[in-house]
Amino acid sequence: MPFIDIFTDYTVLDYVSDIVDILLVWFVFYKIIMLIKGTKAVQLLKGIFVIIIVRGLSSLFGLDTLGWMMEQALTWGFLAIIIIFQPELRRALEQLGRGRLFSRSYLQEEEEQEQMIESMTKAVSYMAKRRIGALLSIEKETGLSDYIETGIPVNAEISSQLLINIFIPNTPLHDGAVVIQKRRIAAAACYLPLSESPFISKELGTRHRAALGISEVTDSVTIVVSEETGAISITKNGELHRDxxxxxxxxxxxxxxxxxxxxxSSTRWSFRGKKDNG
Incomplete structure (x- = not known):
């Protein structure tokens, strides 16, 4: 009876308040996940879940020593997280202070995407006309943080001038790929995995093989400008579309x-350009 009385005392306002409370908690968790998506923190989060599961299993099967170790890892682990990820936490708090963490609208994101596409189009046009070789990989759902770590951090807003300057021959950053993450130039001179497909045309060089390689293991969109011909190509899902x-x-x-x-005028990947299935 007491348990039933708890629910009979609830008013409509109490139910609405609880629902709003739950929705707000889920919204905060969603924003946090979006904030750490594609970063090292994702792997850390997986590790925390493993520790929690092991802690629960050790309690279930009476493994006291293992349970104590997992308890200590959870207790002191959060302090270690604050120390290790201090720059990321500071950046998130700064965004929260500016009101930018939860206020990004669809129109804002669409405008940023528009500016990014225009900047890349201008840069590619300039480099194609002058036969400046270039390789740019744009992160989508699959994180590219592992490849970003192989290059030189840039963390800059995208502009056609900066992209062109990076790929000018004989400059320190021109050799390798530029990786774009969250509409920013995350790093330059990055190493991408080369495709080992035996069906790739012999005339294609390292840039095209790297573009195909990254498209085989991620869902990224990768742009190639040929140094020999100035031809523009795009790879995605293991397919290379040229010229x-x-x-x-x-x-x-x-x-x-x-x-x-x-x-x-046609299907998404039905290009007029030449298609080379790696």
Whole structure:
């Protein structure tokens, strides 16, 4: 009876308050997950879940020593997390102070995507005309943090001038790939995995093989400008599409990054350019 009385004392306002409370908690967790997505913190979060599971199993089966070790790891682990991820936590608090952590609207993100696509189109146009070799990989759902760590950190806003300057021959950062993460240039001179497919055309060089390689293991969209011919190519899902016009290149980026299909005259990956299935 007492248990039933608890619910009979509830008013409609109490139910609404509880539902709002739960939704707000889930919203905060969702924003936190989006904040750490594609970073080292994801692996750390997986490790914490493993420790919690082991702690629960040790209690269930009476493994006191193992349980005590896991308890200590959880107790002191959070202090270690604060120390190790101090820069990331400070950045998140700064964004919260500016009101930017939870206030990003769809229109803001769409505008940033638009600016990023225009900057990359201008940079690719400049480099293609002058036959400046370039390799850019854009992160989507699958994190590229492992490849970012192989390069030189940049952490800069995307601009056509900066992208062009990075790939100018004989400069320190021109050799390797630029990785774009969260609409920012995360790093330059990054190493991407080379495709080992035996069906790749012999005329393709290291940049194209690297572009195919990263597309085989992630869902990233990777752009290649040929140093020999100035041809523009894009890879995704293990497919290389070559000799794209600048208009088609811009159209494809809009489809892949913004889901804009208003100007597409065919299917998403049915290009007029030459297709090379790696």
């Amino acid at each position: 794209l016009t600048l208009e088609r290149f811009n159209e494809i980026l809009r489809v892949e990054l913004m889901g804009d299909t208003t100007n597409t």
